[in-house]
Amino acid sequence: MSQTILRVEGLSKTFPVEYSIVERVQGKPRRAVKALTGVSLEVQRGETLGLVGESGCGKSTLARCLVRLYDADAGRVEYDGLEVLKLRGAGLRQYNRRVQMVFQDPFSSLNPRMTVVQTLREAILVHGLRKPQEVPGRIRELLKLVGLPKDAERRLPHEFSGGQRQRIGIARALSVEPETLIADELVSALDVSVQAQVVNLLLELQERLHLTVLFVAHDLRLVRHISHRVAVMYLGRVVELADTEKLFSNPAHPYTQALLRAAPELDPSRKSVLEAVRGELPSPLNPPPGCAFHPRCPQAFDRCRQEIPALVRRGPEERLVACHLLEATEAKPQA
Ligand SMILES: Nc1ncnc2c1ncn2[C@@H]1O[C@H](COP(=O)(O)OP(=O)(O)O)[C@@H](O)[C@H]1O
Numbered sequence: 157m158s159q160t161i162l163r164v165e166g167l168s169k170t171f172p173v174e175y176s177i178v179e180r181v182q183g184k185p186r187r188a189v190k191a192l193t194g195v196s197l198e199v200q201r202g203e204t205l206g207l208v209g210e211s212g213c214g215k216s217t218l219a220r221c222l223v224r225l226y227d228a229d230a231g232r233v234e235y236d237g238l239e240v241l242k243l244r245g246a247g248l249r250q251y252n253r254r255v256q257m258v259f260q261d262p263f264s265s266l267n268p269r270m271t272v273v274q275t276l277r278e279a280i281l282v283h284g285l286r287k288p289q290e291v292p293g294r295i296r297e298l299l300k301l302v303g304l305p306k307d308a309e310r311r312l313p314h315e316f317s318g319g320q321r322q323r324i325g326i327a328r329a330l331s332v333e334p335e336t337l338i339a340d341e342l343v344s345a346l347d348v349s350v351q352a353q354v355v356n357l358l359l360e361l362q363e364r365l366h367l368t369v370l371f372v373a374h375d376l377r378l379v380r381h382i383s384h385r386v387a388v389m390y391l392g393r394v395v396e397l398a399d400t401e402k403l404f405s406n407p408a409h410p411y412t413q414a415l416l417r418a419a420p421e422l423d424p425s426r427k428s429v430l431e432a433v434r435g436e437l438p439s440p441l442n443p444p445p446g447c448a449f450h451p452r453c454p455q456a457f458d459r460c461r462q463e464i465p466a467l468v469r470r471g472p473e474e475r476l477v478a479c480h481l482l483e484a485t486e487a488k489p490q491a
C-alpha cells in the first residue's frame with residue numbers, strides 16, 4: 157500500500173524584479189517573476205518521483221522551497237504529518253536532516269579546504285548521530301556505500317573527478333541518515349557515461365535504504381530510468397503527473413506530448429525542443445492568461461485562453477492532468 161510522505165498543496169513563490177529608478181519615476185508597477193503558481197503534488201514513501209520541464213519552469217524553486225532554502229509565499233507542505241512551512245529552530249533542523257538536498261554542482265557545496273573525512277565527520281557530529289569513537293567506522297561504511305575507494309578519506313574535493321565529487325555529495329547527504337533525498341539536476345553537469353553510473357548508484361541506494369527521492373532533471377531518459385512516477389511542470393505549475401511508463405507510452409497533456417516528441421534533452425539551447433513545442437517559453441513575469449500553454453498549444457480553443465485548467469484526475473488511472481481537452485471523469489473533491 158502506498159503511503160503519502162510529502163504533500164504539497166497550492167505552493168506559490170514569486171521573486172520581485174529589481175525596480176529601476178526610471179520605472180519608479182514613470183510610475184510603473186513593481187514586477188515579479190511567478191516561479192511557482194499553486195503547485196500541488198504528493199510523493200509516496202519509498203518512491204522516486206521525477207520532476208521534469210523546460211529550464212525556467214520552476215523545478216529548482218520548488219525543490220528549494222521544499223527544503224526551506226526559499227520561503228514560499230503561499231501554500232502548504234506536509235511531511236510525515238509535519239507542517240513544514242511552519243517549522244522553526246530544532247524542528248526545522250530535524251526536518252532538514254530527514255530531508256536532504258543534493259545539488260548539481262558538489263563543488264559549490266563542498267568546502268574546498270576540507271578533506272572527505274573532515275566533511276563527513278562534521279556532518280555526522282553536528283546532528284549527534286554517532287558517538288565520536290564510532291565516526292571513523294561510519295565514514296568507511298559511507299564511502300563503501302557510494303563506491304569511493306578507502307583512500308578517498310584524506311583527499312580534498314579538487315582531487316576527485318566530477319562523478320566522484322557527486323558521490324561525495326551523496327555520501328554527505330547520507331551521513332545524516334535521511335529518509336528523503338531531493339536531487340536537483342544531480343548529474344546534469346557530468347559526462348553521459350558517468351551520469352549513468354551515478355544514477356544507477358542512486359537507484360541502488362534508494363532500494364537498499366528505502367529512500368524517498370524527488371529526482372529533478374531535464375533529461376527525460378534519466379527520469380524514465382529512475383522514476384516510479386513523473387510530474388511534468390510548465391511555467392510554475394504541474395500539468396501532468398502519472399506512472400512513468402504510462403506517461404511515456406501515453407502522454408495525456410499536449411505539453412507532455414510535445415516534450416516526448418522533442419529530443420530527450422529539454423535543454424533550451426537545443427533547437428529541436430523549440431521546434432517540437434512551438435514558440436518560446438513565455439516570460440514568467442507575465443504568464444499568458446487561462447492555460448499558460450495556450451500560445452504554444454496546437455489544440456488550444458477559446459476556453460483555454462480564459463480559464464486556467466485545474467489539475468484533476470482523468471480516467472480510471474491515478475493520473476492527474478491539467479487540460480480542458482480532457483473531460484474530468486473523476487474530479488478531485490473540493491476543499
Ligand atoms: N533567486 C531567484 N531570484 C529571482 N528569480 C529567480 C530566482 N530563482 C529562480 N528565479 C526565476 O524563477 C523562474 C524559475 O526558475 P527555476 O526554479 O530555477 O527553474 P528550473 O529549475 O525549472 O530551471 C525563472 O524565471 C527564474 O529566472
Ligand code: SF4
Nearest residue numbers: 447450453460479480
Ligand atoms: S488547456 Fe487548452 S491550451 Fe492548455 S494544454 Fe489543454 S488544450 Fe492546450
Ligand SMILES: [Mg+2]
Nearest residue numbers: 215216217341
Ligand atoms: Mg533548475
